[in-house]
Amino acid sequence: MTKTQPIHDITSLVQAPLDRLNRELLHDLAPGHPEMRPLIQHVGGFRGKQLRPVLTFLSGMAVTGASHGGGLSDDVVTVAKVVELLHTATLVHDDVLDSASVRRRIETVNHLSGVETAVLLGDYIYAKAFHMAVQLPDPTAARWLAETVRVICQGEITQILHRFDYQWNEDRYFTVIAEKTASLYAAACRLGGFYTAVSAASAQGEARKANEGRLRALEEFGLELGIAFQIVDDCLDLDGDEAVVGKSLGTDLTKGKITLPMLYLLRDDGQAQKLKDLLGTSEAEGLRRLRAEFPLEHAIAYAMEEAQRRIAKAQASLSPLPPGPARDALHDLASFVMTRRV
Amino acid sequence: MTKTQPIHDITSLVQAPLDRLNRELLHDLAPGHPEMRPLIQHVGGFRGKQLRPVLTFLSGMAVTGASHGGGLSDDVVTVAKVVELLHTATLVHDDVLDSASVRRRIETVNHLSGVETAVLLGDYIYAKAFHMAVQLPDPTAARWLAETVRVICQGEITQILHRFDYQWNEDRYFTVIAEKTASLYAAACRLGGFYTAVSAASAQGEARKANEGRLRALEEFGLELGIAFQIVDDCLDLDGDEAVVGKSLGTDLTKGKITLPMLYLLRDDGQAQKLKDLLGTSEAEGLRRLRAEFPLEHAIAYAMEEAQRRIAKAQASLSPLPPGPARDALHDLASFVMTRRV
Numbered sequence: 054m055t056k057t058q059p060i061h062d063i064t065s066l067v068q069a070p071l072d073r074l075n076r077e078l079l080h081d082l083a084p085g086h087p088e089m090r091p092l093i094q095h096v097g098g099f100r101g102k103q104l105r106p107v108l109t110f111l112s113g114m115a116v117t118g119a120s121h122g123g124g125l126s127d128d129v130v131t132v133a134k135v136v137e138l139l140h141t142a143t144l145v146h147d148d149v150l151d152s153a154s155v156r157r158r159i160e161t162v163n164h165l166s167g168v169e170t171a172v173l174l175g176d177y178i179y180a181k182a183f184h185m186a187v188q189l190p191d192p193t194a195a196r197w198l199a200e201t202v203r204v205i206c207q208g209e210i211t212q213i214l215h216r217f218d219y220q221w222n223e224d225r226y227f228t229v230i231a232e233k234t235a236s237l238y239a240a241a242c243r244l245g246g247f248y249t250a251v252s253a254a255s256a257q258g259e260a261r262k263a264n265e266g267r268l269r270a271l272e273e274f275g276l277e278l279g280i281a282f283q284i285v286d287d288c289l290d291l292d293g294d295e296a297v298v299g300k301s302l303g304t305d306l307t308k309g310k311i312t313l314p315m316l317y318l319l320r321d322d323g324q325a326q327k328l329k330d331l332l333g334t335s336e337a338e339g340l341r342r343l344r345a346e347f348p349l350e351h352a353i354a355y356a357m358e359e360a361q362r363r364i365a366k367a368q369a370s371l372s373p374l375p376p377g378p379a380r381d382a383l384h385d386l387a388s389f390v391m392t393r394r395v
Numbered sequence: 396m397t398k399t400q401p402i403h404d405i406t407s408l409v410q411a412p413l414d415r416l417n418r419e420l421l422h423d424l425a426p427g428h429p430e431m432r433p434l435i436q437h438v439g440g441f442r443g444k445q446l447r448p449v450l451t452f453l454s455g456m457a458v459t460g461a462s463h464g465g466g467l468s469d470d471v472v473t474v475a476k477v478v479e480l481l482h483t484a485t486l487v488h489d490d491v492l493d494s495a496s497v498r499r500r501i502e503t504v505n506h507l508s509g510v511e512t513a514v515l516l517g518d519y520i521y522a523k524a525f526h527m528a529v530q531l532p533d534p535t536a537a538r539w540l541a542e543t544v545r546v547i548c549q550g551e552i553t554q555i556l557h558r559f560d561y562q563w564n565e566d567r568y569f570t571v572i573a574e575k576t577a578s579l580y581a582a583a584c585r586l587g588g589f590y591t592a593v594s595a596a597s598a599q600g601e602a603r604k605a606n607e608g609r610l611r612a613l614e615e616f617g618l619e620l621g622i623a624f625q626i627v628d629d630c631l632d633l634d635g636d637e638a639v640v641g642k643s644l645g646t647d648l649t650k651g652k653i654t655l656p657m658l659y660l661l662r663d664d665g666q667a668q669k670l671k672d673l674l675g676t677s678e679a680e681g682l683r684r685l686r687a688e689f690p691l692e693h694a695i696a697y698a699m700e701e702a703q704r705r706i707a708k709a710q711a712s713l714s715p716l717p718p719g720p721a722r723d724a725l726h727d728l729a730s731f732v733m734t735r736r737v
Contacts, residue, residue, distance in 0.1 A: 084549055088556050146518065150511040169492040169555055172514060176488060177548035179518065183525045184541035192529055195537060199526035206519035207426050213511055214430050 060102070060389050063382045067110035067122040074106055074133055081134065082181055092166065092174060096141060098159050104386070105140055105241040106133035108278075111379045111386070112245030112271045116264065117253055118375030128248040131185060132194050136241045138182035139202060145175040151304060191251055194244050201240045208232025216309035217332060219325070223316055227280065234286075235279025242275030243268050270373040274383060277367035282390050284360040287312035288353050291343060303336030306343065313359060314352035324348075357391070364391055402444070402731050405724045409452035409464040416448055416475055423476065424523055434508060434516060438483060440501050446728070447482055447583040448475035450620075453721045453728070454587030454613045458606065459595055460717030470590040473527060474536050478583045480524035481544060487517040493646060533593055536586050543582045550574025558651035559674060561667070565658055569622065576628075577621025584617030585610050612715040616725060619709035624732050626702040629654035630695050633685065645678030648685065655701060656694035666690075699733075706733055 064071065082093045110122055113129040147153075148161035149171045155161065163171035179202070186195040208229045215221050215229075250264040289298055290305045291314055305312050309332045311319070319325045324347060331339055343349055367387045374380045406413065424435045452464055455471040489495075490503035491513045497503065505513035521544070528537040550571045557563050557571075592606040631640055632647045633656055647654050651674045653661070661667045666689060673681055685691055709729045716722045 085546075086549060086553050089549065089552055092552070146514050149514055167555075168510075170552055172488055172491055172517075173548045173552045173555070175514075176517075176521065177545055177552065179521060180541050180544035180548060184538065184545060187529065187534055187537040187541055192534065195529040196526065199522050199529055202522035203519055203526060204427070206515045206522060207428060207431065210431055210434070210512055210515045210519065211428050213509075213515070 060386075063385050063389065064103075064107050066378055066382050067107055067114070067125075070110050070122045070125050070130055070133070071103065071106060074103075074130060074137065075100070077130075078134055078137065081185065082138075082178070084177075092162065092170070095159070095165060096145065096162065096174070096178070099141065099144060099157055101157055103137065104282075105136045105237060107386070108238060108241045108275060108383070109133040109136055109245035111383050112242040112275075113249040114379035115371075115374045115377065115383055116246035116249050116267050116271065118377040118379070119249075120378055126248060126252045128189055128191070128252065129245055131189055132244045132248050133241075135182045135186045135194065135198060136237065136244070138178055138185070139198060140237060142175045142178040142182065143205060145171055145178065149175070153300065155300060189248075191248070193247055197240055197244060201236050204232045204236045205234075208234075208236075212310060215311070218311070219319065219329060221311045221316070223313070226311070226313060226316060230280055230283040230287075231276060234283040235276045238279030238282070239272045239275035243272035246271040266373050270370050273370040274367045274387075277363045277370065278387050278390060281360040281363035281367065281387070284313055284356050284363070285390060285393060288314060288356050288360075291315075291340070292349060292353050301336060303340040303343075306332060306339035307334065307336050309333055313356040314349070317352040317355045318347055361391060364388065402728075405727050405731065406445075406449050408720055408724050409449055409456070409467075412452050412464045412467050412472055412475070413445065413448060416445075416472060416479065417442070419472075420476055420479065423527065424480075424520070426519075434504065434512070437501070437507065438487065438504065438516070438520070441483065441486060441499055443499055445479065446624075447478045447579060449728070450580060450583045450617060450725075451475040451478055451587035453725050454584040454617075455591040456721035457713075457716045457719070457725055458588035458591050458609050458613065460719040460721070461591075462720050468590060468594045470531055470533070470594065471587055473531055474586045474590055475583075477524045477528045477536065477540060478579065478586070480520055480527070481540060482579060484517045484520035484524065485547060487513055487520065491517070495642065497642060531590075533590070535589055539582055539586060543578050546574045546578045547576075550576075550578075554652060557653070560653070561661065561671060563653045563658070565655070568653070568655060568658060572622055572625040572629075573618060576625040577618045580621030580624070581614045581617035585614035588613040608715050612712050615712040616709045616729075619705045619712065620729050620732060623702040623705035623709065623729070626655055626698050626705070627732060627735060630656060630698050630702075633682070634691060634695050643678060645682040645685075648674060648681035649676065649678050651675055655698040656691070659694040659697045660689055703733060706730065 079093065079097050084090065084093060109129065109132055110125060113125045114120075114122055144156065145162050148156055149163045149168055152163070153161050154164040161171070162174055183195065183199065186198055189195065208231070212229050212233065215225070246264070246268050250268065287305065290302050290312070293302055295302050305315075315328065318328050327346065331342055334342075364387045368384050371380055371383055421435065421439050426432065426435060451471065451474055452467060455467045456462075456464055486498065487504050490498055491505045491510055494505070495503050496506040503513070504516055525537065525541065528540055531537065550573070554571050554575065557567070588606070588610050592610065629647065632644050632654070635644055637644050646652075647657075657670065660670050669688065673684055676684075706729045710726050713722055713725055
């Protein structure tokens with residue numbers, strides 16, 4: 054077990070390909086009509102921690118035990134771009150769904166240019182991402198990512214259909230967050246490994262099959278990491294610090310989205326009735342009462358323990374990969390997810 | 396020149412593959428969770444004239460001069476499905492953009508299940524369509540259609556950015572409708588021809604290149620047909636019969652979308668000022684005044700003449716194709732577009 058590194062030390066290993074991705078992405082998105090350029094540039098401002106492309110790059114290194122990111126193939130960079138664009142498209146549409154006005158301290162597209170432009174710009178970015186994916190000589194990424202987006206939407210729609218559904222249970226919660234969030238992490242990791250293994254295999258004449266164990270390890274890592282990420286996200290919505298998180302909190306309460314800490318509170322019949330009365334109220338009122346009248350810290354601790362178990366499972370799943378700095382960085386990135394407040 | 400046939404005679408030539416498409420599509424869309432099924436079935440009810448898959452099938456026949464649709468390859472059926480799904484996804488999102496409550500006399504998804512579900516269901520259908528496209532052994536359809544969806548969104552966004560823009564002119568109007576509407580018609584035709592030519596070429600050992608002239612002819616046909624279709628649509632929004640069209644009219648006026656009949660009226664400085672005052676008013680008021688105070692019939696006649704020129708151009712572009720019933724049907728389908736009232 055290595056000592057956990059701060060996030061910038063983890064990502065520094067892949068700073069070169071990440072810089073290349075950020076240099077090229079705005080150019081790749083360039084529209085045919087100049088009037089769309091300000092919109093594209095505005096969306097570029099949403100850039101966050103870029104966890105998904107970092108995972109793709111680290112996975113690309115980890116699958117061969119490479120010690121630096123300079124040797125990553127062009128195909129791996131393309132996969133990382135596609136994953137980041139698909140994530141960006143989901144954010145643009147999420148902001149429409151949430152009627153959000155601010156994302157990472159800048160105006161959302163729907164707030165700046167209206168719901169119509171935001172829906173269409175999300176579609177535009179999806180189409181551009183798929184178009185980049187189908188330029189890859191190997192069709193695996195295009196197939197895997199089209200299926201991933203379908204699964205993301207399926208998870209999100211299922212969650213909406215089950216708002217205020219008090220029959221909801223942990224199994225279904227985990228299925229939905231695996232679909233809507235973790236599936237893209239799993240794809241980012243697996244495909245980063247796959248496109249490195251493909252070029253290594255064609256260079257060395259190895260059978261691609263031999264790498265399947267490592268690719269499964271990366272996929273499993275991404276899946277468990279993504280589940281933990283979403284659990285932490287759901288906890289932050291209830292007990293985060295609005296000034297730090299940078300978006301309004303309590304929206305799950307208002308929308309009747311039943312998350313893991315709420316499922317904990319619903320176990321107790323007395324609390325359950327009180328909580329049902331509280332779901333659907335305004336964010337401020339809901340959060341105030343939740344914090345004052347419920348054992349919220351127990352509910353959060355319960356959920357965070359589950360997240361910690363998922364992180365441990367993610368880290369354990371790395372064992373089939375050759376030891377090296379990329380595998381260590383993936384391990385530390387998983388620990389980082391537990392400490393995030395943003 | 397053949398005598399124009401009624402639409403059911405034209406489509407009867409491809410009834411067998413069309414029936415197969417309709418049998419398979421709902422099954423293809425089947426989600427992993429049963430709670431989504433009613434949504435998918437509801438969207439299935441939007442089925443309209445299915446012009447785009449009809450074009451794909453007729454183009455597949457026309458490229459080789461085949462006399463019936465029974466010999467169309469599985470790949471051509473897949474292309475037709477993907478094109479129809481992409482069109483369906485744009486309809487689901489269009490209804491969100493227009494806050495429409497009725498489509499082809501049934502409730503829109505946003506009206507039935509809310510804006511959030513409608514945005515996500517559109518994304519779901521896009522993803523499913525791309526996933527089907529990337530299953531094809533030849534990547535041409537996936538590449539062409541991803542680029543087509545990008546272009547459709549670019550056209551729609553550009554049109555929104557230029558609402559109430561009185562500097563708008565015919566060239567830019569034609570560019571935007573070619574992008575937002577005609578590009579998918581062009582793709583439907585070209586790809587129907589392409590996937591037939593691909594299998595014919597591999598069977599007969601012919602060079603694929605030899606077919607490029609026919610594929611360009613089909614693409615040009617689809618493009619001009621699609622432009623004419625959109626011009627007729629824009630005319631119907633101003634002078635159609637609401638009971639026949641089956642959706643609310645006058646929305647372009649209200650939204651400040653400047654279409655070809657309006658560009659005609661804007662040419663006259665006196666009318667231009669009056670029209671500017673009228674754009675943005677309610678549908679009923681706008682339509683009433685437009686019909687009472689403007690030479691609307693001249694504006695419509697002007698636009699319909701342009702549509703007729705595009706139809707003639709589409710029909711002329713069919714000449715490189717071998718004569719036969721499919722080429723005749725494409726010719727008649729183009730004439731049909733001019734007579735439609737729905």
